[in-house]
Amino acid sequence: MSDEDGVGDADGADGIDAATSADASDDHHDFWAEAVADEIEQRVVKQRETTDEASGEERPVSRDPDDPIVIKGGVSPSGVAHLGNVNEIMRGYFVAEVLRERGHEVRQVFTSDDRDPLRKLPRKLADADGNIVGLGEVDAGALGRNLGKPYTDIPDPFGEADSYAAHFAALLAADAERLGVDIEMYSNTELYEDGSFDPVVERVLADVDTAREVLSEYQAKADADYVPFNPICEDCGKLTETVTDIDLDAETVDYVCTDMEVGDETIEGCGHEGTATFREGKLPWRFEWPAQWQVLDVDFEPFGKDHAEGSWPSGVDIADTVLDIEPPEPMVYEWFTLNGETLSSSAGNIVTVPELLDLLEPEVIRYFFALNPTRARDLDLERLDQLVDDFDRFERAYYEGVDDDSLTAFAEAAYPHVVDEVADERPIRLPYTFAAVLGMVDDPTLREKLAHDEGHIPDDADEATVAAALARVEQARTWAERMDNAYNYRLQADLPETAFDDATTDALDSLAAVVADGADGETIQAAIYDTARDHDIEPGDLFEAGYRLFFDETQGPRLGEFLGDLEREFVVDRLRRER
């Protein structure tokens, strides 16, 4: 691109090629959200035109110029808000941000699909702070009695929120807030109860034959008796699926509360025969999703690969054929794996936003979700340092550029949306593993000194800058502890129990004398070798003795330089096994 040598000289022959490629290179983007935003802009423009593109005929606009662009996400409140759910928030967020940057008004809405029935007991739940707890820590029996009922009709197992659904929705809203994403939460149940869905339910049931026909293309279930509406039994409170009559004028259905097959289990119906209004039940998901598009005027919705083959194609068809609305722009995101395995709350292979925020900054999480959504990727907590390093490099690419053009271009486009606010200068980022080394000591002053001596903190850094830089130390420390990895060492405040032979104790005493003389870190490092040799022991053994004394371990960080930074008297005393 801006390669100046060679290319210019050869231009006589390449002039045509150059012009051609320049013409074709316009819709390239360095950040996927920009390409998606292009699609949405085209959709919006089309909807504002008064001339139908295909027929050339005049038509009423389907979109008011003042209408904001609506981006949606949504999940079923099934027990734990885990990092996989965050896809639904963050993928849309980046598209929203790009559109806002281009001057559009954008609403990011989020549905809690909370009229869905509880189908089986979750093995894990998350408490109000996002901590994962087992089913045994709550009243599982109470939950079991509520199988088949909408989440909004089930009490919060923690006894705090209004319902199971409310508890979960609060978790997700809190996660969004932690990540700095402003979403408008919608309760599906409320959309039914306040009548928002009435027109859609009426339309679907008024043309139930068409609805059935469309769905049958995608699902075997849509047989001759199938009615795409599930009333809530007024007697037992469970969702049921046997509708016997539809009264469009009264906006009610008659039903029999029959058994519902859920996987290999059966949720028993109570046999009650009753009548429910359109507000006392729900559309099956494949209809409910398009219903949400209509009611919330959705322009764009990212969804996981599980929807790509099943409910998306049928949803498009239903939107088109039954509801006569234009489906939103889609985007399929690949699922990521956690520690090499698929996310699974039942197997316990999940991580929540609060858990992750103990280990790294929110901008690193946002960075993770700014990466190419179509690529399957792994989040490896053992190697979290890699992710953080990648983020640091990405940040550096934004401020200074790096020798990887595609990364620099990606950073220029994406970085402003990944951080809360773009600072004037690149923030100080301690390398994550170095921060883990600093985490071996508790004294904040010493941490700062170590970071400064290593050249990570400039002399003129003010207090706030230093504090911000050192914040990562706590995170890396927590990481080292949770992973119990090679950085999980801790400077021992008290003298550990030791058993050294005479040669080693003599060597330690000699080394103590060197330190007492005022040796700096490098000198101490060299002195360890010299002293070992003088006392006829292996340097490795002396190092090990040092690690035993200071960390109560056999290994640790670079010992000489580390000791050089500690308080001299303390080091001397410890080497002499006195404290």
Next chain:
RNA sequence: GGGCUGGUAGCUCAGUUAGGGAGAGCGUCUGGCUUUUAACCAGACGGUCGGGGGUUCAACUCCCUCCCAGCCCGCCA
């Protein structure tokens, strides 16, 4: 069984939309920092771009086929 998506260096990933030089970081190795002990610096090694076939002057990129992983094709979301 059919379909969708993914598979690029030991690891994490760019690059594939638009065919032309296979890349980065980390790790590893070597060297430096007055002599192995995880922080710093430099360099090197490292890939049949999942396998095979085809189109093309030219293929990681397009086409076909096979392998692996996840998902969908029952229900539910």
